Amino acid sequence: MVDKNKTKKELMNELEELRLQFKDFERSIEDGTDIPDKTFRLIVESVPNGIVMTDNMGQIIFLNSQAEKMFGYARRALLGKSVEELVPEGFRHGHIKYRSSYVKEPRTRPMGEGRDLFALRSDGSQFPVEIGLNFANSDSGVVVISTIIDITERRNTEKLLNEREQRLREIMDNTTDAIIVFDDKGVVETLNREAQRLFCVNSIEKIDEIWATVTPENKENFSEKLNKVSEGKRITDYETERIGKDGKRISVSISLVYMNEGQGRFIETIRDISETLVMRNKIIELEKAQIIGKMAEGFAHHMGTPLASMLLRVQMLKDDIPDLAEYKNVGEKLNSIERQILYGQKVIQRLLRFVGRPENEKSPEIVSNLLEESMEMIRPLINKKGIVLVGDMEDNLIIFADTNLLNLVFSDTMMNAIDAMPEGGVLSIISCKDDETQFVNVKIKDTGVGISEETIPFVFEPFFTTKPAGKGTGLGLSVAKRIVHDHGGDITIESKEGRGTIVSISLPILNEEKIN
Template identity: 25%
Template sequence: MGNKHPNLQPSIPFSGLFKAALEACADRIYIYDGEGRYLYANPSGLEELGLSLEAVIGRSWRELGLPTGIMERFENDLQTVITSGNPQISLIIYSRDGGSRYYEYLLSPVKNTANTVQMVVATGRDITPLIEAEKQAQENQQRFRNLCEAAPDGIVLVNPEGAISLVNTQTEKIFGYPREALLGQPLEKLIPERYRRLQKHYRTTYRQSPSTREMGIGRELYGLRADGTEFPVEVALSPFVSQGGTQTIAIIRDITVRKRAEEKIRGLNRSLQHKLQELARANQELEAFSYSVSHDLRAPLRAMRGFSRVLWEDYGEVLDEDGKHYLSRIQGASQRMGLLLDGLLQLSRINRHELDRSKLNLSVLAAEIVNELRQEQPEREVNIDIQPNMIAAADSGLLRICLENLLSNAWKYTREQKYPHVKFTCLEKEGEQIFTISDNGAGFNPNYQSKLFHVFRRLHNEHEFEGLGIGLATVQRVVHRHGGTIWAEGEEGQGASFCFTLSPLNLKEKRR
């Protein structure tokens, strides 16, 4: 295509130094005449167009076949500069390879002596990284705002001067202010009057050496609501560096409900401690009373036994049958009274006994007790199965009392069975040992299960099975001293099972 404007030269006669500067410039530089035709393009501009200088000079963008959608806006800006004579910024967006590139052009008019625009110099550069950075900053800012709005705590952004520059919805709810009433206000607006002076000093100190401060660390803090009420808060601080300087993000948590709950718990603990002390005193008094009664009753009991024996030996021949019967009942009652006193003394001593826990083989201990039962009643044939190597951390003296009572009960309540059977086993469940002594004896009515471990409570008639009603209460106290629990399962005529646990104390430890 020939040059349609022969009066225009293919280039502008620049000075050598100026031309060298234009051609070395990384920015795209184009010079247009008053009708929008190219007069010059530097190497960067030609590279963008993909054309040579000879192909560009004297032609408009339409003649060069440049994209219409992009260049129409640029042409409008160019014509505005030519018409107005004022500089103009023009933004061109190229879509290439599925993405967009942004170019910013400064359109500067060059006027002649008649003050008419003779040429327009367009200086452009790729501002895509800047645009993308701005977009990313806006997205980050929006993401930050979204996170702030979704936060369960109040969030306040404080600028370097101590003024509030951002609050979230939760802050409005906590303090009772609309955010418009807080933005631009000093942070001290949210702090009780008596703390504001100290807060300003603290803010100055923090600004000199900003650092992250975790929530709940440091002194007790209080906030001030719009209605003038104060409330306890926890505050976390984090410095935030921006172009305007170091800002501070304050995360504020209203802990009013928690403080009330803590105070209530402290009150309950004080009340519980008081009741425990009262209970401990009552138990001590009760144990002292039981021990005193059991001990002091032995003297008249010994006198009753002694005089009844003398009466029988010296006057037995002159007593009729009724007299002998009454005397026999006195002796039997005094003997039973002695056994009751022994049981009560043993029961009272358990709580005073210093607990000495060590590794104990319950299987061996149970076998010793069974051998004693067989020696006492060699005529009985009872099938007794003891699981081997049942190990626990226990006080040997107290566990002997516990197993003696449970095994002797099983021995006693199976005597009416043709084939009496007793088992002592251990099962581990969820890391806890459950020891069980079961039998196929008389059993019990499960409706009265709650009475089993009460002192002097018996579910069987004394004429059926002898007993004092103290043994199971003693067993329960031994188990409780070891931090365990005990319970019973059974049915009338179908046997019974007594299960107990002991706290899993380290075998090397000892405790009272």
């Protein structure tokens, strides 16, 4: 009985042993030394494979008991018959040609060499086989010795494995995550359909090494994580960036496991989180906006009442001052205090209105007039700090604006410039028309301490400030950006540490038709 659990290698070894035995048998014939029939029969019957011997005409002259069981024939029913009786009808013509050619030029043919072969049982059923061929010379010509293995079980196992592999491939290709399998050296062995999409490769192209997808600044960190995973640790939800074949960076979340079976392999699951990060940032912005609203309400509550009280007292003092020339200077100072208090109340009202997102009250306004109003508000502070104020503003450039909100933007930006020049300097206010874009460009330029290159990307973030603790909330530029965008414009910052800052604000100009 054939042991179907034996490996192909074991069967090949048995065939080789059988071949050597037949070589001994052949030499004994050539030497004239007889081998007893009993010994010969013990040899061929002990082999766990089917053995069929044919003469040079293809007639069966011997078969062992394993061949009887394999083909379902009694031995006497096959002796003297053509070996083609054991070949399926569709293959017989080709087999006759091959057999004739083999007899002319006999050679040893190992198991599994060449074609897929099938044999025919007595009941007409076909089954897959592997056949090894050898030969011996006799007085009547070449004797062909066929060693036959029924590989039905092996084929069934291979089919089952192929089906499982196909199901696994279908599962991998239908998952929403990218999956890449690579070895200890980083050589990619498998990647699923989502990985091909994510990294911009098709079924023909491939990623040779996992390192081709890792950004330069993350290579060392990724190497450390591979070492940890190979030591038995598991990496999950590691957020980083990867690079596709098109050079585009992708925000991803990665999980890594290590399969330490034979040659070690890493299995990497990659999820594209680009949209998730966008949503996360939107939620953060919303939360910040809610905090701004609460702060604005608290600010209005705590500052509104004291300002109202101060305004009342200033107005009472003005009423009490005699209308005499010697008190004129005092009256002017009280008027200045009154203007500052009224301005503070307006700022509170603007902030509350903006946070509440009311319908803006916009009207055609001349940009230079708005800038002049803001400059007038900061002039006392500029004089006190020894700052030179330079204005170069083009006249009659009209925009559609909410006066209160844009004044808040201009004045707050100017205050930032003043704070950046504690030792004095030059504050330049410039406005001019861009004929190509039909926008007015406003530049507020200082010669102060400047902003570092690393800091600039964050200056418009809520609560971000470069000022010392207690000197600013970091709300000014974030609010200014929202106001400018609501006016259809844009705001940017250029700065170098120690060389000052330029805040550029662009706003769309109204044409005469829109003004009318």
